[in-house]
Amino acid sequence: MGEVYLASEALTGRLIAVKVMAAHLIGHVRAETRFRREISAMGQLRHSGIPAFAGFGELNGRPYLAMEYVTGHSLDMFLPTGKPLPEDLALWATAQICEIIGFCNRETSMIHRDLKPSNVMCDLKGLPGLCEQSRLCVIDFGLASYIDFGDFEDFSVGPRGRAAGGTMSGEVMGTPAYMSPEQIRGEELSFLSDIYSIGTILYHLVTGHPPYTGSSAGVVMAGHLDGPVPDPSRLAPVRQATVAAVQRAMAKNPQARFRSFVQFASSLQAARFSTIQATKRITRTVESTTSGSGNAHPSTASTADLSQQRPSGTGWTHKALPAQPPPPGSSDAGGWSRPVDPPTGSWRRPVRTPLPASPALEPPSTSTWRRPIRTPPPVPEKEFEPNATDPSTPVQEPVKQHPSSTGWRRPIRTPPPSTGPTCTPDPSPSPAP
Known part of the structure; x- marks a missing residue:
């Protein structure tokens, strides 16, 4: 479809990838239309998993598309012959591809039609190898099918239709090893x-x-058409959830596959996290117990056998499973608190009854005890005796007690009589002057 060159922008100095249309396709109307449709789609898609659009034009009569240059390697470079990726890393990478293609399908109803490991670029971001911190980008949208953007005059289709100049009916385009x-x-x-x-x-x-593999492309395509859905657990010790995801995605009937890219990605995340601890425990147990008889797959051993096996060596850190409760009526309780004769035939956890409070700390009942009312001491009738020898000493009168409903009131203080000289008016009238 084209040739890709590494170039540098004159103004910014950044590196860009320039895709130039192949020389032998110049003048081919359908090829030129497909290339311009790719330019239009790349200019409208904005996603971290898609190389950023940098421009377009013509060079010596050949159209070109300038995109962001993604440093790194393609995904197939991390797959030497017969050496797979770690299962968790493979599930993560596949979920990233689902997210990118799902975004493109939501935005433009795009169908890539040429998805394969060599069309997925991996930006390592300075790290020594591929990991979950890497950035994945899907490239090569040359064979993709889009809805009509209406950008060019030859795109004459109805609403939500496919743009003209795409693949003709009966025409096969793509990579045989990854085609539906x-x-x-x-x-x-x-x-x-x-x-x-x-x-x-x-x-x-x-x-x-x-x-599916074969000596020719026809043999490979025949496997996709008529061969059974492959089981990856026959070649690698993968989880059952991963096997289910592969077989559902590769179902021969399109209606039996995942209904959306979001559902596919969710299934991959569930397979990645839900059984990771159980898988590690079972795999390690089988390897430690079958080291002398070869490598046995975890699915070949029964669950009861695996639960009784204990690994050997000092590197084992998994905690032992808790002891199971003894049967009803067993004398060996082993620390379990359970009734001897369950009323319904099935065991239930007994209800915990709180301990009784200490009698010394138990408060008295409100019906038999009340706080005593504090009564003031009685007031004496005479606070002091008057001095009979001293006529100037006033006589203290006794305090009067007034009855009350409560039995006591504050005494009323009576002021003492005046001790100064008193003047008595003369009752006889004074003579007139």
Whole structure:
């Protein structure tokens, strides 16, 4: 479809990737239309998993598309022959691809039609290898199918229709190892075709091999059409949830696949996190107990056998499972608190009864005890005796007690009589002057 060159912008100095249309396609109307449609789509998509649009134009009569240059390597460079990625890393990478293609499908109803590991770039961000901190980008939208953008005169279709100049009916385009059955048959495609392709990528990542191989492209495509859905657990010790995700994504019937990219990504996340501890425990137990008889897959051993096996060595850190409760009526309780004769035939945890309070700390009953009322001491009738020898000493009168309903009131203080000289008026009239 084209040639890609590494260039540098004159003004900013940043590195960009320039995709130039192949020289032998100049003058090919459908090829030029497809290339211009890719330029239009890349100019409208904004996502961290898609190279940023940097411009377009013509160079010596050949159209070109300038995009962000993604440093790193393609995903297939991390897959040496027969050596898969770690399962958790493979599930993470596949979920990232689902998110990117799902975004493109929501924005433009795009169908990529050429998803494969070599079209996924991995930006390592300065790290020594591929990890969850890396950035994945999907590239090469040359074979993608979009809705009509209405940017060019030759895009004459109805609303929500497919743009002209795409793949003709019966025309097969793509990579045989990752194509869906309906794509091989040349039928009208939907997003379910990309879900199938992502499923083949996941199979390749966890096993190290494509799902179907053969001496020719026809043999490979025949496997996609008529071969059974592959089981990755036959080649690698993967979790059952991963096997289920691969087989559902690669179902021959498109209606039996995941109904959306979000559902596919959620299934991958569930397979990645839900059984990680149980898988590590079972795998380590089987490896330690079958070291002398070869490598046995965890699915070949029964659950009861695995629960009784204990690993050997000093590197084991997994805690032992808690002891199971003894049967009803057993004399060996082993620390379990359970009734001897359950009333319903099934065991239930006994209800915990709080201990009685200490009698010394128990407060008295409100019906038999009340706080005593404090009564003031009685007031004496005479506070002091008057001095009979001293006539000037006033005589203190006794304090009068007044009855009350409560039995006591504050005494009333009576002022003492005056001790100064008194003047008595003369009753006889004074003579007139």
